[in-house]
Amino acid sequence: MNQLQSLRGMVDLLPETLQRWQAVEAVARQHFLRSGFGEIRTPLLESTDLFCRGIGEGTDVVGKEMYSFHDRGDRSCTLRPEGTASVVRAAVQHGLLSQGAQKLWYAGPMFRYERPQAGRQRQFHQIGVEWLGAASARSDVEVIALAWDLLAQLGVGGLALEINSLGTSEDRQAYRAALVAWLEQRRDQLDADSQARLNTNPLRILDSKNPETQALLEQAPTLVDALCPESSQRFAAVQEGLTALGIPFRLNDRLVRGLDYYGHTAFEITSDQLGAQATVCGGGRYDGLVGQLGGPATPAIGWALGMERLLLVLEAAAKADPMGPAARLVSARAPDAYLVNRGERAESVGLALARALRQQGLTVELDGSGASFGKQFKRADRSGARWAVVLGDEEAERSEARLKPLKQQSEESTVALSEIAAMVGLLRCQ
RNA sequence: GCGGGCGUCGCCAAGUGGUUAAGGCAGCGGCUUGUGGCGCCGCUAUUCGGGGGUUCGAAUCCCCUCGCUCGCCCCA
Numbered sequence: 001m002n003q004l005q006s007l008r009g010m011v012d013l014l015p016e017t018l019q020r021w022q023a024v025e026a027v028a029r030q031h032f033l034r035s036g037f038g039e040i041r042t043p044l045l046e047s048t049d050l051f052c053r054g055i056g057e058g059t060d061v062v063g064k065e066m067y068s069f070h071d072r073g074d075r076s077c078t079l080r081p082e083g084t085a086s087v088v089r090a091a092v093q094h095g096l097l098s099q100g101a102q103k104l105w106y107a108g109p110m111f112r113y114e115r116p117q118a119g120r121q122r123q124f125h126q127i128g129v130e131w132l133g134a135a136s137a138r139s140d141v142e143v144i145a146l147a148w149d150l151l152a153q154l155g156v157g158g159l160a161l162e163i164n165s166l167g168t169s170e171d172r173q174a175y176r177a178a179l180v181a182w183l184e185q186r187r188d189q190l191d192a193d194s195q196a197r198l199n200t201n202p203l204r205i206l207d208s209k210n211p212e213t214q215a216l217l218e219q220a221p222t223l224v225d226a227l228c229p230e231s232s233q234r235f236a237a238v239q240e241g242l243t244a245l246g247i248p249f250r251l252n253d254r255l256v257r258g259l260d261y262y263g264h265t266a267f268e269i270t271s272d273q274l275g276a277q278a279t280v281c282g283g284g285r286y287d288g289l290v291g292q293l294g295g296p297a298t299p300a301i302g303w304a305l306g307m308e309r310l311l312l313v314l315e316a317a318a319k320a321d322p323m324g325p326a327a328r329l330v331s332a333r334a335p336d337a338y339l340v341n342r343g344e345r346a347e348s349v350g351l352a353l354a355r356a357l358r359q360q361g362l363t364v365e366l367d368g369s370g371a372s373f374g375k376q377f378k379r380a381d382r383s384g385a386r387w388a389v390v391l392g393d394e395e396a397e398r399s400e401a402r403l404k405p406l407k408q409q410s411e412e413s414t415v416a417l418s419e420i421a422a423m424v425g426l427l428r429c430q
Numbered sequence: 431g432c433g434g435g436c437g438u439c440g441c442c443a444a445g446u447g448g449u450u451a452a453g454g455c456a457g458c459g460g461c462u463u464g465u466g467g468c469g470c471c472g473c474u475a476u477u478c479g480g481g482g483g484u485u486c487g488a489a490u491c492c493c494c495u496c497g498c499u500c501g502c503c504c505c506a
Contacts, residue, residue: 060503065505114503114504116499117501118499120505125506193502209503268505304506308506373464374463374464374465378466379466406467
């Protein structure tokens with residue numbers, strides 16, 4: 001293809017889809033505001049070092065998925081592959097943590113160099129929250145509920161919440177050793193990928209999709225059993241909290257997330273509508289990260305939700321229930337009025353009238369084609385507007401407009417151009 | 431990075447070696463220079479993602495390349 005086109009995995013968002021995005025974002029913004037989370041926006045570009053130190057050198061995200069380059073000053077820069085590291089960096093840099101706990105949310109594009117597939121692009125978008133300075137099990141519950149309730153409010157049903165505890169780093173170290181020892185005995189029964197991970201990142205073998213590996217793991221030592229008493233107590237408290245709120249969840253002791261900073265609570269919300277990339281929202285606790293990035297030791301928890309995947313799920317929900325809340329969010333909106341205008345005089349009056357109506361808060365489509373009335377009415381009808389506001393030279397001459405309902409057979413009415421309030425009243429009703 | 435499927439108009443597509451590349455939707459124009467939703471008529475791909483090859487002849491076969499898609503990997 002010789003024609004100029006967007007880079008692989010980089011997707012244009014056109015008005016029709018963006019309308020849905022904005023509806024979702026509006027709900028999310030409202031939801032966060034009510035929960036006391038403030039918005040933060042950080043640069044798309046950060047020092048490569050931030051992600052190496054934050055996410056972990058051994059992770060796939062850092063090892064093979066980052067968009068990194070050297071700028072003209074020979075600094076190594078990276079397009080952010082996730083949001084948490086940047087938010088923590090910003091909080092530390094601006095001393096926000098000395099003002100107490102911070103409840104923050106963000107939305108924006110992230111970049112990962114991967115092979116695109118359903119629900120996965122190279123530039124994708126996340127909405128996320130980070131609660132810095134929250135230590136209690138109750139804060140885990142609140143943060144998970146924040147995600148769960150947002151999805152419920154958007155009208156996405158059929159989601160499953162899975163949780164696990166990764167314990168403290170000592171718990172994990174001990175467990176890692178036990179797991180590796182156990183798996184080493186059975187190395188030949190593992191698939192090739194898992195064999196390689198035995199050396200690099202053994203915990204990730206747990207969520208291998210290979211059925212034989214999964215079967216083998218049935219007998220393996222489990223993470224839950226490796227937790228110290230404090231960790232399991234904490235995990236039990238989180239579960240009790242979720243139960244008390246009536247939020248259904250499933251324990252999944254194979255759930256290990258791919259970013260090194262997670263400890264204790266880890267969770268994912270998945271949908272069966274998405275094919276292989278089923279995770280809509282994922283997150284967990286990261287008590288060590290703030291300190292690791294040079295800030296004061298600060299416990300924290302957060303999650304991120306994938307916009308593209310959420311929209312896929314929403315569209316499926318809208319299809320399944322055309323009258324439900326998801327369908328309302330996803331449906332396109334039509335203008336309140338379509339202004340049919342023709343003739344030199346009428347066209348200039350039409351522009352002024354459209355402007356006046358818009359100033360009153362109405363959505364007005366002004367036909368600029370100068371085409372015949374027949375054509376303009378056809379377009380008015382297709383626009384989905386409830387009203388056609390008709391302005392020809394006759395009306396302009398008399399300083400009035402005719403209002404014609406498009407959705408029913410009632411009579412047209414005539415309103416003086418000076419009576420904007422009356423006109424708005426009519427256009428708003430029905 | 432690895433494997434499978436696919437690539438014909440803005441969208442959905444028929445065509446699978448023989449020369450004029452169906453059709454539908456959308457768009458534009460007309461019947462209708464003052465009233466839409468229906469109908470009818472007309473227009474809209476010198477070209478089949480791109481490049482090369484085989485052939486008298488290719489959208490149809492072969493090679494390369496780009497892209498899309500599904501799965502693995504990984505994660506949102």
